[in-house]
Amino acid sequence: MWRSLPPFGEIDLMDRKETAEQQRLKDKRWQKWGPYLSERAWGTVREDYSASGEAWEYFPHDHARSRAYRWNEDGIGGVCDDQQTICMALAFWNGRDPILKERFFGLTGNEGNHGEDVKEIYFYLDNTPTHSYMKMLYKYPQAEFPYADLVAENGRRPRQAFEYELLDSLHEAFEQGRYFDITIEYAKADAEDILCRVTAVNRGPDPAPLHILPHLWYRNTWSWGDGGIRHPISQATSGRRNRMSETPTAYTNHPVLGERWWSVDSGALMFTENESNKERLWGAANDSTYVKDGIHEAVVNGRHPIFQRNRMSTTNPDQGSKVAAHCTAVIPPGGSFTIRARFNNQQPIVNSQQSTGPFVGFDAIFEQRIAEADEFYAAVQPPALSGDERNVQRQAFAGLLWSKQFYHYHVQKWLDGDPAGPPPPDSRKYGRNRDWFHLDNADVISMPDKWEYPWYATWDTAFHMIPMALIDPDFAKAQLILFLREWYMHPNGQLPAYEWALGDANPPVHAWACWRVYKIDRNIKGRADAEFLERVFHKLLLNFTWWVNRKDADGNNVFQGGFLGLDNIGVFDRSAPLPTGGHMEQADGTAWMGMYCLNMMAIALELSRTKPAYEDVATKFFEHFIYIANAINKSCGEQGLWDEKDGFYYDMVHTPDGRFFPLKIRSLIGLIPLFAVETLEPEALDALPNFRGRMEWFIENRPDLARNIHSLIEPGVDGRRLLSLVNQEQLTLVLKRMLDPGQFLSDYGLRSLSKRHEAEPFALHLDGRTYTVRYEPAESQTGMFGGNSNWRGPIWFPVNYLMIESLQKYAHYCGDAFKVQLPRRSGNWMTLDEAAADLSGRLVRLFLRGGDGRRPIYGGLDIFQNDPHWRDHILFYEYFHGDNGAGLGASHQTGWTALVAKLIQYSGKPPVQAGSG
Numbered sequence: 001m002w003r004s005l006p007p008f009g010e011i012d013l014m015d016r017k018e019t020a021e022q023q024r025l026k027d028k029r030w031q032k033w034g035p036y037l038s039e040r041a042w043g044t045v046r047e048d049y050s051a052s053g054e055a056w057e058y059f060p061h062d063h064a065r066s067r068a069y070r071w072n073e074d075g076i077g078g079v080c081d082d083q084q085t086i087c088m089a090l091a092f093w094n095g096r097d098p099i100l101k102e103r104f105f106g107l108t109g110n111e112g113n114h115g116e117d118v119k120e121i122y123f124y125l126d127n128t129p130t131h132s133y134m135k136m137l138y139k140y141p142q143a144e145f146p147y148a149d150l151v152a153e154n155g156r157r158p159r160q161a162f163e164y165e166l167l168d169s170l171h172e173a174f175e176q177g178r179y180f181d182i183t184i185e186y187a188k189a190d191a192e193d194i195l196c197r198v199t200a201v202n203r204g205p206d207p208a209p210l211h212i213l214p215h216l217w218y219r220n221t222w223s224w225g226d227g228g229i230r231h232p233i234s235q236a237t238s239g240r241r242n243r244m245s246e247t248p249t250a251y252t253n254h255p256v257l258g259e260r261w262w263s264v265d266s267g268a269l270m271f272t273e274n275e276s277n278k279e280r281l282w283g284a285a286n287d288s289t290y291v292k293d294g295i296h297e298a299v300v301n302g303r304h305p306i307f308q309r310n311r312m313s314t315t316n317p318d319q320g321s322k323v324a325a326h327c328t329a330v331i332p333p334g335g336s337f338t339i340r341a342r343f344n345n346q347q348p349i350v351n352s353q354q355s356t357g358p359f360v361g362f363d364a365i366f367e368q369r370i371a372e373a374d375e376f377y378a379a380v381q382p383p384a385l386s387g388d389e390r391n392v393q394r395q396a397f398a399g400l401l402w403s404k405q406f407y408h409y410h411v412q413k414w415l416d417g418d419p420a421g422p423p424p425p426d427s428r429k430y431g432r433n434r435d436w437f438h439l440d441n442a443d444v445i446s447m448p449d450k451w452e453y454p455w456y457a458t459w460d461t462a463f464h465m466i467p468m469a470l471i472d473p474d475f476a477k478a479q480l481i482l483f484l485r486e487w488y489m490h491p492n493g494q495l496p497a498y499e500w501a502l503g504d505a506n507p508p509v510h511a512w513a514c515w516r517v518y519k520i521d522r523n524i525k526g527r528a529d530a531e532f533l534e535r536v537f538h539k540l541l542l543n544f545t546w547w548v549n550r551k552d553a554d555g556n557n558v559f560q561g562g563f564l565g566l567d568n569i570g571v572f573d574r575s576a577p578l579p580t581g582g583h584m585e586q587a588d589g590t591a592w593m594g595m596y597c598l599n600m601m602a603i604a605l606e607l608s609r610t611k612p613a614y615e616d617v618a619t620k621f622f623e624h625f626i627y628i629a630n631a632i633n634k635s636c637g638e639q640g641l642w643d644e645k646d647g648f649y650y651d652m653v654h655t656p657d658g659r660f661f662p663l664k665i666r667s668l669i670g671l672i673p674l675f676a677v678e679t680l681e682p683e684a685l686d687a688l689p690n691f692r693g694r695m696e697w698f699i700e701n702r703p704d705l706a707r708n709i710h711s712l713i714e715p716g717v718d719g720r721r722l723l724s725l726v727n728q729e730q731l732t733l734v735l736k737r738m739l740d741p742g743q744f745l746s747d748y749g750l751r752s753l754s755k756r757h758e759a760e761p762f763a764l765h766l767d768g769r770t771y772t773v774r775y776e777p778a779e780s781q782t783g784m785f786g787g788n789s790n791w792r793g794p795i796w797f798p799v800n801y802l803m804i805e806s807l808q809k810y811a812h813y814c815g816d817a818f819k820v821q822l823p824r825r826s827g828n829w830m831t832l833d834e835a836a837a838d839l840s841g842r843l844v845r846l847f848l849r850g851g852d853g854r855r856p857i858y859g860g861l862d863i864f865q866n867d868p869h870w871r872d873h874i875l876f877y878e879y880f881h882g883d884n885g886a887g888l889g890a891s892h893q894t895g896w897t898a899l900v901a902k903l904i905q906y907s908g909k910p911p912v913q914a915g916s917g
Helices: 020-024 147-156 171-175 278-282 294-300 362-380 387-402 411-416 426-430 458-471 473-482 510-525 530-550 587-607 614-632 682-686 689-701 728-738 797-817 832-845 862-866 896-908
Strands: 076-081 086-093 121-127 133-141 179-190 193-202 208-218 233-235 249-254 258-264 268-272 322-331 336-344 404-410 440-446 583-585 651-654 660-663 677-680 721-724 762-766 769-773 819-821 829-831
Touching: 020 362, 076 133, 076 179, 086 179, 086 193, 086 294, 121 387, 133 171, 133 362, 133 387, 179 208, 179 362, 193 208, 193 322, 193 362, 208 233, 208 294, 208 336, 233 268, 258 322, 268 294, 294 322, 322 336, 362 387, 362 458, 387 458, 387 896, 404 411, 440 458, 440 473, 458 473, 458 510, 458 797, 458 896, 473 510, 473 530, 510 530, 510 587, 530 587, 583 587, 587 614, 587 651, 587 677, 614 689, 614 721, 677 682, 677 797, 682 689, 721 797, 728 797, 728 819, 797 829, 797 832, 797 896, 819 832, 829 832, 832 896
Parallel strands: none
Antiparallel strands: 076 086, 086 208, 121 133, 133 179, 179 193, 193 336, 208 322, 233 249, 249 258, 258 336, 268 322, 404 440, 583 651, 651 660, 677 721, 762 769, 819 829
């Protein structure tokens, strides 16, 4: 059995000693520079100025090397400042590829047989909250990169076939080790002094050439006609009193960032401009010879003064807004090639007394920062963890930190078009995001995946901040506040969903995240940040009101959220008009609102400890919850969403002629009502007499409503009360289905659709058409919400995580007397605490090597399972195969999948006193 979890997942972290990294966290200057560069800026909504809104086609990968970005830059292993003024990243060339490898390649949403997908192999290995040390690994093939083959073969494959990956196309090359392991590391000497070390190892049997090109450039803010100024980067010159070192060095002076020097320990500097190559892209004349792809042309096609034969050079020998150092080597088998770069606000010099060049003490700084990173994580990670658990958790944190990105999107400017550009098409006025003209984002934000999802999704961010709070609670709090600010939140109170459709409805989990982060922060620091809690509470009130006013069509406390982040789990697109007309009353939408009520009540009760006025607000949310619980639990014949016969919750279609009929799909939608649960401690109630008096009045005077929540009337363990949408009988019935291996329970967590629907698909016959939902354990076979997203059977971390917390809360009320069979019909009876720990263990085991030495996430990929250069590098997938646990979807979603770090943290600490969190 998996190690037991502390109540509610809370852990005592106050014994954590203060490390050098924690001291740096007190100085915000240390987070000015970080891995804030996207891995994909092409194919995004922000860069789409088409009439049709086809973002993938308007700005494809083939344009990216030649076309200046309007909003964000991208690169490999990139670093920039928090406003993305200056960027640094790496580029590579193996002498065979048709293009310089400046950014990761992948298929667009329309090219992949299962949607968009990055076709590169890279891992985030380490990072600290201040980015004082960062490390990632890129596996770059020595064979020609198969751009065309990846597109063509995936285009031929139907949805029923597996995705065609880089390892499939270059199977022989990787099996023979014909690739470079390129390790990219950064260390900060201080907040403004950034060191970069790149080490390439030849894993192949033969000598192989490699070009490494560290890049430095300005984001293009000057080509759009709104007053931006281009600042040059030039060859550094000697000072009067000191002479420059002989190291290739570039210089720039920015009015905000000041003077900067960038030095590389080998190679020659090549300058060009970060300007679009209009001639290549559109057949128009260029304003200058020197354009964005000039360095690509110089290296790959020899158009450089060193190589040219009566051809025009594409790089400037003196200056430009973009510069690269061209470093080359032929690396022997097993050999390595290292280059070093340094970006500093101090001039690198050599004087007559002492060398102070850019690389003096360089390696010693790396050694110190690595040691400090080890010290920091030794203070964070519980001593009881195994070596493999430590490795997985640390890489989860690394991916979470590497996935920060400067995100820039000013919707009004985007809608209006730029003064220097053509006027936007008329369709822009009626198309995507037209109602979000107030939104003005220019912030560092935690991204789900910087290639697959280089844009925030608000409910994703809420989950990201739970593991983030373990290592940087101040950043976690700041992120949650950010999404509630007036330039994010709509004037009507709605939170933005994601850039493809800002007005979609994500599950309302922001209050839950704020409450959880508040408690984690309190446990780490030993003091409560009531100011944070009060600040978010007032803005959450606006958002809650939006939900009540906009998503309760009949005013009966049954909600219709629409999309709610669950993609194609249902028979219809729930954001689109129903083929029946009318609307759908959603079990999950109603349950999310019940959970929202309880989160807000808990926050209000906490605030009322020092400000009694919040007791009144707490009673408002208490009573609203009771109304929602009453509404969802009427029988289906009375338009409720609980089916007494089936013992399960279902969505209900409400037709225009007044008819109701349930959609009897056994899916996650019917489990989400278990998330709406909260315990009330008797001591807390005694300390809040007004709230307690109102609660008792309600129980006594509205027995018709209170009787649906028997646990509120009947005290549980230690006199606790329980607020829950489900009573004990309903909980028993739902858990029987949930813990059944033939339905929801897999060896690696809970499926999002009952496996029963594999043999018995749900079918709805309507107006001559049949709508079907079938259990799909792996990639999606429907394109309802894009082929790369599938909630019809796979295992997803966020909802599994919420279920673990919910089981703990039921256990806190029910105690050891309430037991379940896990798995069902096994004869193995467990308490709900033990069931929560078991479910947590199943999720963590996805990543750990089992007794056979294999990690479930990598399925049958033997190179990942057995090769010593692969087997301990972890990918954090978007979701997982419902039967065998193999990773699916986005491969670097160290956003909500980083929740595994929190589960590992749970398992390594002894339980604390009940109710302390």
